[in-house]
Amino acid sequence: MLIVKKFGGSSVADKERILNVAERCVEEYKKGNDVVVVLSAMGKTTDHLIDMAHDINPNPSKREMDMLLATGEQTSVALMSMAMATLGVPSVSLNAFQVAMHTSSSYGNARFKRIDSDRIRHELDNKKIVIVTGFQGVNKYDDITTLGRGGSDTTAVALAAALHADACEIYTDVEGVYTADPRVVPNAKKMKEITYDEMLELATLGAKVLHNRSVEMAKKYGVQLVVRSSLNRAEGTVVKEDVDVESMLVSGVAVDKNAARVALIGLKDEPGIAFKVFDLLGKKNINVDVILQSIGRDGTKDISFTVARDDVAEVEKILEANRTRLTFEKLETDTTVAKVSVVGAGMQSNAGVAGMMFEALYNVGVNIRMIATSEIRITVLIDEADVDTATKAVHDKFIED
Amino acid sequence: MLIVKKFGGSSVADKERILNVAERCVEEYKKGNDVVVVLSAMGKTTDHLIDMAHDINPNPSKREMDMLLATGEQTSVALMSMAMATLGVPSVSLNAFQVAMHTSSSYGNARFKRIDSDRIRHELDNKKIVIVTGFQGVNKYDDITTLGRGGSDTTAVALAAALHADACEIYTDVEGVYTADPRVVPNAKKMKEITYDEMLELATLGAKVLHNRSVEMAKKYGVQLVVRSSLNRAEGTVVKEDVDVESMLVSGVAVDKNAARVALIGLKDEPGIAFKVFDLLGKKNINVDVILQSIGRDGTKDISFTVARDDVAEVEKILEANRTRLTFEKLETDTTVAKVSVVGAGMQSNAGVAGMMFEALYNVGVNIRMIATSEIRITVLIDEADVDTATKAVHDKFIED
Numbered sequence: 001m002l003i004v005k006k007f008g009g010s011s012v013a014d015k016e017r018i019l020n021v022a023e024r025c026v027e028e029y030k031k032g033n034d035v036v037v038v039l040s041a042m043g044k045t046t047d048h049l050i051d052m053a054h055d056i057n058p059n060p061s062k063r064e065m066d067m068l069l070a071t072g073e074q075t076s077v078a079l080m081s082m083a084m085a086t087l088g089v090p091s092v093s094l095n096a097f098q099v100a101m102h103t104s105s106s107y108g109n110a111r112f113k114r115i116d117s118d119r120i121r122h123e124l125d126n127k128k129i130v131i132v133t134g135f136q137g138v139n140k141y142d143d144i145t146t147l148g149r150g151g152s153d154t155t156a157v158a159l160a161a162a163l164h165a166d167a168c169e170i171y172t173d174v175e176g177v178y179t180a181d182p183r184v185v186p187n188a189k190k191m192k193e194i195t196y197d198e199m200l201e202l203a204t205l206g207a208k209v210l211h212n213r214s215v216e217m218a219k220k221y222g223v224q225l226v227v228r229s230s231l232n233r234a235e236g237t238v239v240k241e242d243v244d245v246e247s248m249l250v251s252g253v254a255v256d257k258n259a260a261r262v263a264l265i266g267l268k269d270e271p272g273i274a275f276k277v278f279d280l281l282g283k284k285n286i287n288v289d290v291i292l293q294s295i296g297r298d299g300t301k302d303i304s305f306t307v308a309r310d311d312v313a314e315v316e317k318i319l320e321a322n323r324t325r326l327t328f329e330k331l332e333t334d335t336t337v338a339k340v341s342v343v344g345a346g347m348q349s350n351a352g353v354a355g356m357m358f359e360a361l362y363n364v365g366v367n368i369r370m371i372a373t374s375e376i377r378i379t380v381l382i383d384e385a386d387v388d389t390a391t392k393a394v395h396d397k398f399i400e401d
Numbered sequence: 402m403l404i405v406k407k408f409g410g411s412s413v414a415d416k417e418r419i420l421n422v423a424e425r426c427v428e429e430y431k432k433g434n435d436v437v438v439v440l441s442a443m444g445k446t447t448d449h450l451i452d453m454a455h456d457i458n459p460n461p462s463k464r465e466m467d468m469l470l471a472t473g474e475q476t477s478v479a480l481m482s483m484a485m486a487t488l489g490v491p492s493v494s495l496n497a498f499q500v501a502m503h504t505s506s507s508y509g510n511a512r513f514k515r516i517d518s519d520r521i522r523h524e525l526d527n528k529k530i531v532i533v534t535g536f537q538g539v540n541k542y543d544d545i546t547t548l549g550r551g552g553s554d555t556t557a558v559a560l561a562a563a564l565h566a567d568a569c570e571i572y573t574d575v576e577g578v579y580t581a582d583p584r585v586v587p588n589a590k591k592m593k594e595i596t597y598d599e600m601l602e603l604a605t606l607g608a609k610v611l612h613n614r615s616v617e618m619a620k621k622y623g624v625q626l627v628v629r630s631s632l633n634r635a636e637g638t639v640v641k642e643d644v645d646v647e648s649m650l651v652s653g654v655a656v657d658k659n660a661a662r663v664a665l666i667g668l669k670d671e672p673g674i675a676f677k678v679f680d681l682l683g684k685k686n687i688n689v690d691v692i693l694q695s696i697g698r699d700g701t702k703d704i705s706f707t708v709a710r711d712d713v714a715e716v717e718k719i720l721e722a723n724r725t726r727l728t729f730e731k732l733e734t735d736t737t738v739a740k741v742s743v744v745g746a747g748m749q750s751n752a753g754v755a756g757m758m759f760e761a762l763y764n765v766g767v768n769i770r771m772i773a774t775s776e777i778r779i780t781v782l783i784d785e786a787d788v789d790t791a792t793k794a795v796h797d798k799f800i801e802d
Contacts, residue, residue, distance in 0.1 A: 052480065055416055060483040064479045067475065078469035
């Protein structure tokens with residue numbers, strides 16, 4: 001078997017953790033498997049490098065930032081190889097040039113284009129554990145690129161796809177994907193399996209277990225993922241195309257507190273107004289989520305939608321600058337709201353899930369401000385103060401019952 | 402003009418110093434020159450990385466050590482490019498892969514084989530300052546190598562040779578090469594010029610201004626070097642093939658306190674004994690310096706020589722293990738000795754320099770234990786306690802007078 005294992009920054013934060021990871025990889029190797037390990041930078045290294053850069057230049061070139069940040073993973077992989085040597089197992093560390101991991105040229109946010117597997121194959125044939133720098137690549141100019149935060153997950157999936165690996169394991173500091181945040185819902189359960197689509201909905205909604213792009217890539221290339229803990233031997237959660245048909249209606253409850261509601265009141269009721277609003281925001285790269293349009297007084301209409309809280313100030317600026325063109329009378333924003341969602345592939349063939357969710361919220365007195373749905377998700381916008389109550393109630397309804 | 406400038410670790414140790422170096426390079430660029438900058442790792446970075454490695458593995462593979470250490474220079478060059486951007490000048494950082502700097506495969510102690518100049522030329526043509534990682538290279542396996550301590554000097558010379566640079570400036574924290582250590586001899590003078598050969602003798606003898614290999618390479622390719630301060634605008638010392646014929650008899654006085662004397666007493670007076678001794682030590686990579694052979698009592702002979710103090714324990718072990726074969730009666734070591742040398746190309750055509758040196762030492766009552774000479778150097782071994790007195794006396798004799 002060829003197994004790709006990815007460990008994040010907290011799993012290699014210090015000497016003890018590096019040795020712990022080395023032991024787990026060596027264990028796998030001693031079973032007779034080929035092992036490829038993908039590592040992030042140690043602990044807070046990346047943040048530290050960013051601080052150093054900003055201290056010198058508040059607005060550094062992205063090309064040089066990637067050159068700088070790439071040193072973090074290179075440090076991790078070299079130290080890991082030294083750690084494995086103390087366990088008597090041969091290994092070799094490889095950076096993005098050495099693999100090579102070819103990406104697009106957009107610094108700070110590059111995408112994989114092609115991965116050469118020759119060097120890795122050669123080292124595996126020589127019975128070495130291969131340790132690869134996550135998060136980074138090389139573009140057509142021979143310059144270093146990075147994939148953006150959390151990119152090491154994507155590196156692991158891309159390598160698993162290129163090498164036709166038998167398994168791709170993403171190690172983290174939680175035991176897997178849970179039905180809700182265990183800090184809010186104490187009886188939240190670890191899921192045994194989950195589909196790519198469910199995982200994507202959960203990741204988007206703030207369950208920060210897997211980098212979204214890695215799940216998209218895993219889906220595209222059919223790479224089965226396992227999310228598990230680097231600290232214990234618990235089984236983890238399998239992410240794959242189809243899960244057991246007997247699986248629950250709802251896989252999990254996700255919360256996103258980084259939400260704000262924007263309302264445009266008293267717009268002229270004429271065609272193209274909504275288009276103008278969202279076209280303006282789209283051009284400025286503002287992600288708009290739940291959208292609601294309703295009839296206002298005196299033949300006008302109202303449009304409300306949610307954005308990330310960080311974007312509120314810019315959204316206000318953009319909209320105010322276009323007040324006349326957009327014909328609105330009043331602009332309201334509210335940053336005390338949050339999104340609670342239920343996600344589940346089972347919903348597609350089961351009507352009534354929305355009704356069950358609304359009932360659960362009604363029973364605990366939580367007021368719903370907005371509603372949005374996709375094929376496998378129902379999201380409600382509620383007051384932030386109600387989030388814990390709402391999450392518990394919805395979790396009890398779908399998962400405990 | 403194309404100018405290569407090399408700055409060591411202390412010149413880029415923190416934000417202020419990085420900005421200082423950036424300013425000096427930008428100044429050169431604004432004169433209309435092409436500028437290539439070679440940097441070492443910041444301050445104590447390399448030591449810190451070595452400590453991290455040894456904490457995990459006391460005896461790490463050299464291949465992985467080079468992979469680890471190379472991150473130090475990559476950090477420096479990226480930060481330097483960011484600093485230059487704040488001064489409004491375009492620049493680009495390049496690591497050993499990107500240049501590329503091809504070396505032999507011996508990790509930790511690699512030698513340059515070939516340097517591609519295309520990428521650097523291309524960036525210079527685009528009116529960018531090019532900032533290159535010192536100390537590192539890439540071998541035929543596409544693995545990172547390092548050149549050994551002080552290797553950034555060699556990188557600078559190799560680049561100057563490959564690019565046919567008009568000047569190669571080595572910036573350091575002293576103003577140039579001095580006629581003696583200014584801490585010992587307060588009236589020591591900065592030399593205006595010095596030959597490659599004199600510089601080599603001085604470097605070997607502990608004037609830690611230039612890495613020896615860099616001087617050898619500069620001599621081989623005829624690269625004229627300037628050693629100067631990164632902290633002020635003083636003119637520095639030029640290192641070249643021939644200096645002014647009117648130059649002084651002696652260029653400088655060098656001291657090496659890392660010396661120990663080993664004496665083998667009562668060896669059989671038969672052919673090949675000396676060969677056996679030095680062959681044994683050579684095979685263990687022990688560098689032997691000043692050698693003296695004398696007639697002992699009863700038809701025996703004595704051999705004494707100097708080695709670095711760190712090697713004394715191993716030398717004793719090796720010799721004792723071969724006592725019978727080497728036929729010596731007694732082994733003595735003395736670690737309270739030091740070497741004082743006068744170096745000067747002018748000596749070649751002037752007899753009597755040795756006599757002048759011995760006279761100077763006699764006048765201040767310093768006892769000479771051993772003597773060794775080369776074409777441009779006279780070295781005496783004396784008690785360590787006499788070093789400062791001897792250095793001042795010799796300096797006064799040749800340089801002040």
